[in-house]
Amino acid sequence: MLYIKCPYCGLRAQKEFSYGGDATVKRPNINEEVSSEEWDNFVYMRKSPRGKHVELWQHIAGCRQWIKVQRDTATHEIFQTAKVTEEIR
Amino acid sequence: MSQPFRLNKEGLINRNKKISFTFNGKKLFGYEGDTIASALIANGIHLVGRSFKYHRPRGFFGAGVEEPNAKLQVEFNGHSEPNVNATEMELVEGLSATSQNCWPSVNFDVGAINNFLKMFFPAGFYYKTFMWPKSFWYKIYEPFIRKAAGLGVASIEKDKERYEHKFEYCDLLVTGSGPSGLASAYAAAKNGAKVILAEDKPRFGGTLLTDDVSIDNLSGKDWAEKIITELKSMPNVTVKNRSQVFGYYDHNMLVMFERVSDHLETKSKFTPRQRLWYIRAKETILSTGSIERPIVFGNNDTPGIFLSAAAKEYMKVYGVLVGKKPLIFTNNDSAYETALEFKKNNVEPIILDTREEHSSELIDEAKSKGIDIRFSHGVIVANGYKKVKSAKIGKLNKDKNSFEKIETVDCDCICVSGFWTPSVHLASQSGNKLKYEEKIDAFIPDKKKQHETSVGAANGSFTLEESLKHGFENGSNLSAKITETKTEISIPNVNEKKYGAHDKFWCMPLPKNENPKRFVDFQNDVSVSDIEIALREGYRSIEHVKRYTTLGMATDQGRTSNLNGLQLVSNIENKIVPEVGHTTFRPPFTPITIGTIVGREVGMEYMPTRKTPMHEWHEKNNAVFVDAGAWKRPRYYKQGNETLFEASKREAKNVRENVGICDVTTLGKIDIKGPDAAEFLNRVYTNAWMKLPVGKARxxxxxxxxxxVMDDGTTTRISENHYHMTTTTAQAANVLSHLEYYLQIVWPELNVNVVSTTEQWAGAAIAGPKSRDMLSKLYPDLDVSNDALPFMGYKEAEFFGVPSRIFRISFSGELAYEINVKSDHGLFMWEKMMEVGKEFGNQPYGTEALSTLRIEMGHVAGPELDGRTIPSDVSLNGLVSKKKDFIGKNSLGREAFNVERRQKIVGLIPIDRKSSIPEGSHIVQDQNAKLPNPKLGHVSSSCWSVENNNPFSLAIMKDGKNMIGKKFFAVSPLKNKSIEVEVISSHYVDPEGKRVRS
Incomplete structure (x- = not known):
């Protein structure tokens, strides 16, 4: 079971979080024209890397904040966590 | 009754307390502190089970977790448990144990015929034999094999015992209380670290209890006791016996299995039987010790053959002799300690040492005590069927593959030692890639992936001095990093015997023309010849050899067989062991009960139960409940002998004709506030929200x-910057997370806050043509006319003195209102409504009637919004704005969503107007067409239309709207039904929606 450091609450068990997918995906701006390729990339296309991956988690049983977690998908090692407004190096 | 193999005084058992138990129906006794194994051996009983494949007689082999044979069916405390390890289960008054895998009895087992047909049961026998003819598998082969194989019998009774889970955090977890574990825990505790020390056995001390050593002039046992006593007195230390750390998971999460009360005769009501500990440790010391390895020889599975350290443990801990005429068969010095212990108890052993004549401290001591030592000797084959009677022994020639001399000696037990294998299971589970240590011919931990450190024998250090030193150093250094305190501890003086080098000898050769079984894995009956066959047939990878032969795949996880198997493969393949590699170690290290894994999460505690404030009233009024997620909702209110069908029809009809009330508290409610709330809703919903006036719902x-489509619901503008959103019961949590996602990540610039208020409000729907009359009685001072409170209108007013919100919204399609009051007033509101509603014929209605009402109106719900439908599929494209952008809008242009003949919602009625159409039925053109019959759609929701008094269903159907008027079949192979149906509009009742606006 992973041990995730919520930037607001501190180290908490995985049980308190819910997974939210790739954090690097950026939604096209609202009210702006987008090509269907761009839109399809946003909705469907995801990389599935073996190794470092920046992903979203929500602390649903805690502060309810969405956070960024940089995790190794092969070893589950967590290198860094951050608020969604912060950058992961 | 005397115990012929019990010593007069040795051992740590309590001779003042006798415990009676039965074995295979025979009444026996042992002492407090005995295991089932030690008590049976004391009584001279060795034959306890039959082997898995050949049904060969089996006895005890070890004295703890390493035991491969002695698995018993055990009954105590009123429950029956299979596969209990007799060497671990402590004796408790009234316990009754029986042998497994034998019929009719362990003494006479019909299955033993397999043993005499063993040439027909080689490795891969099942794979090769039962493949043909294919049709025989299910009816003949599989049931037969299932009956013949397997060990104990699982109980079909409900487990009445209590199990618990515990979550714990610590600085240092120490797994094992042998010398290195005690030293680590002690050093860390002195540094002020929060320490948990876990010991699998009932007694602390590990090998200190059985080895002839002294530490600071104390015996090993006394030193262990001194340290444990001090540790127990320290507030920062938790010391646990009968606790096996069996799994090492991610981020230093370890899981421990504690046998809390299996050894207790009586216990209080709330004492759990077993407890599962989830321990998050900053650092872990793995002091799991080592397990003795056997040497492989002929008929080495005969009862009476033991690991030599187990024989010593039976003498020193339990005061029990495993035999009175022992042969000690060894390739190293440690078995000499067992021989000396026998000698001390006036039993004359013979030592067969595979090594050539040489000397060491222990050999010299054995010689000086007059023990018969035969160098370059080994056991070729054990004689005796249900118990060892004699052994054919041989003097090995120089290259150790043939014999100079063979003779037979009488014996009643053989104690075998093939050196030691570190228990690296936890280290390996943690991700540590093991390395092969030539010096000890075994794997030890290498580079760590997590915060674990192996010390002592688990790390391949087999001397007490080294183990203690490693323990103290690592315990001190690891904890000092955490507590930033370092207390100096002087490492105690140790007195131990020095061991000479072991012999790299693992498997006894056979003389010509002799072919007894030589077992490598006892529990799965895997012999040397099985491994030879696997290799001959081309299996090379050790993982494949393991699966083909089942070597190491039994519940003992190959603790005594893995390395011997590897040595054999490497010898035959002419490879060195590290090239062969090892198989994967997986949790649990020892079998644990299902009850412990489940813990308290059974029955009502399986998941939380959510009850509305009106629940008590529903219960009192014969509501039959249905689960809606965690919620309990009334499905119908039973009157007399009514069935579900009758009651729901009555309730729905009453809504159509009079008025009914329904508990809608479970709907998700989200409070939305902020200056950008309207803009936010405009982006979240498909329809326009910028112009919704205050006091209106949409x-x-x-x-x-x-x-x-993700969800639907109404949202009401309470004030300028304040909205009240409702969601479906099922999607409440998802919708909240969805909103939070967009507010926190995508559009943080929007100044909006959302919070769930589902639990804060109690809700009741009042529906039916008489609902306005009833409402006016509930709010005598309020103008509730159609002009003052029109469809989609909203008002706040006092409900008999308590604040309330009135929404004129409708799910039933009737003239309807929903009243919300604070949860605390929910029951009051409900009871008032029942009281006031009487004169209008008001009746409560449940979810079944609610479904009927919405289905015949063609209102969509979960079954239609099933994660596959877009707005136009369910005829809601009128709600999709063309003018503004919103979540998901760009996807609606996708080609597949705009093809001709795209699926659409329709209504179905049976041609005979009588047959109910099962939900999930497929719609087909021809019910007799050849399979696969082309599917045109499926039935999503079904009801009995109370308005038209015949069945009616909603369906999602290809090109649905153009199918209206045509006839098809709704086929449900599951219910074995095929019903001819006609396609009609999904709006079966009041298609213009006049009633809601009336």
């Missing part, structure tokens, strides 16, 4: 980004 539809 029905809204939200999509996922892929264009699929």
């Amino acid at each position: 029905y809204g539809l939200m999509l996922r980004e892929d264009g699929i």
Whole structure:
């Protein structure tokens, strides 16, 4: 079971979080024209890397904040966590 | 009754307390502190089970977790448990144990015929034999094999015992209380670290209890006791016996299995039987010790053959002799300690040492005590069927593959030692890639992936001095990093015997023309010849050899067989062991009960139960409940002998004709506030929200980004910057997370806050033509006319003195209102409504009637919004704005969503107007067409239309709207039904929606 450091609450068990997918995906701006390729990339296309991956988690049983977690998908090692407004190096 | 193999005084058992138990129906006794194994051996009983494949007689082999044979069916405390390890289970008054895998009895087992047919049961026998003819598998082969194989019998009774889970955090977890574990725990505790010390056995001390050593002039046992006593007195230390750390998971999460009360005769009501500990440790010391390895020889599975350290443990801990005429068969010095212990108890052993004549401290001591030592000797084959009677022994020639001399000697037990294997299971589970240590011919931990450190024998250090030193150093250094305190501890003086080098000899050769079984894995009956066959047939990878032969795949996880198997493969393949590699170690290290894994999460505690404030009233009024997620909702209110069908029809009819009330508290409610709330809703919903006036509600539809409908519900503008959103019961949590996602990540610039208020409000719907009359009685001072409170109107007013919110919204399609009051007033509101509603014929209605009402109106719900439908599929494209952008809008242009003949919602009625159409039925053109019959759609919701008094269903059907008027079949192979149906509009009742506006 992973041990995730919520930037607001501190180290908490995985049980308190819910997974939210790739954090690097950026939604096209609202009210702006987008090509269907761009839109399809946003909705469907995801990389599935073996190794470092920046992903979203929500602390649903805690502060309810969405956070960024940089995790190794092969070893589950967590290198860094951050608020969604912060950058992961 | 005397115990012929019990010593007069040795051992740590309590001779003042006798415990009676039965074995295979025979009444026996042992002492407090005995295991089932030690008590049976004391009584001279060795034959306890039959082997898995050949049904060969089996006895005890070890004295703890390493035991491969002695698995018993055990009954105590009123429950029956299979596969209990007799060497671990402590004796408790009234316990009854029986042998497994034998019929009719362990003494006479019909299955033993397999043993005499063993040439027909080689490795891969099942794979090769039962493949043909294919049709025989299910009816003949599989049931037969299932009956013949397997060990104990699982109980079909409900487990009445209590199990618990515990979550714990510590600085240092120490797994094992042998010398290195005690030293680590002690050093860390002195540094002020929060320490948990776990010991699998009932007694602390590990090998200190059985080895002839002294530490600071104390015996090993006394030193262990001194340390444990001090540790127990320290507030920062938790010391646990009968606790096996069996799994090492991610981020230093370890899981421990504690046998809390299996050894207790009586216990209080709330004492759990077993407890599962989830321990998050900053650092872990793995002091799991080592397990003795056997040497492989002929008929080495005969009862009476033991690991030599187990024989010593039976003498020193339990005061029990495993035999009175022992042969000690060894390739190293440690078995000499067992021989000396026998000698001390006036039993004359013979030592067969595979090594050539040489000397060491222990050999010299054995010689000086007059023990018969035969160098370059080994056991070729054990004689005796149900118990060892004699052994054919041989003097090995120089290259150790043939014999100079063979003779037979009488014996009643053989104690075998093939050196030691570190228990690296936990280290390996943690991700540590093991390395092969030539010096000890075994794997030890290498580079760590997590915060674990192996010390002592688990790390391949087999001397007490080294183990203690490693323990103290690592315990001190690891804890000092955490506590930033370092207390100096002087490492105690140790007195131990020095061991000479072991012999790299693992498997006894056979003389010509002799072919007894030589077992490598006892529990799965895997012999040397099985491994030879696997290799001959081309299996090379050790993982494949393991699966083909089942070597090491039994519940003992190959603790005594893995390395011997590897040595054999490497010898035959002419490879060195590290090239062969090892198989994967997986949790649990020892079998644990299902009850412990489940813990308290059974029955009502399986998941939380959510009850509305009106629940008590529903219960009192014969509500039959249905689960809606965690909620309990009344499905119908039973009157007399009514069935579900009759009651729901009555309730729905009453709504159509008079008025009914329904508990709608479970709907998700989200409070939305902020100056950008309107803009936010406008982006979240498909329809327009910028112009919704204060005091008005609107029905809204939200999509996922892929264009699929996510949820629907009404949202009401309470004040300028304040909205009240409702969601379906099922989607409440998802919708909240969805909103939070967009506010926190995508559009943080929007100044909006959302919070769930589902639990804060109690809700009741009042529906039916007489609902306005009833409402006016509930709010005598309020103008509730159609002009003052029109469809989609909203008002706040006092409900008999308590604040309330009135929404004129309708799910039933009737003239309807929903009243919300604070949860605390929910029951009051409900009871008032029942009282006031009497004169209008008001009746409560449940979810079944609610479904009927919405289905015949063609209102969609979960079964239609099933994660596959877009707005136009369910005829809600009128709610999709063309003018503005919203979540998922760009996806609606996808080609597949706009093809001709795209699926649409329709209504179905049976041609005979009588047959109910099962939900989930497929719609087909021809019910007799050849399979696969082309599917045109499926039935999503079904009801008995109370308005038209015949069945009616909603369906999602290809090109649905153009199918209206045509006839098809609704086929349900599951219910074995095929019903001819006609396609009609999905709006079966009041298609113009006049009633809600009336």
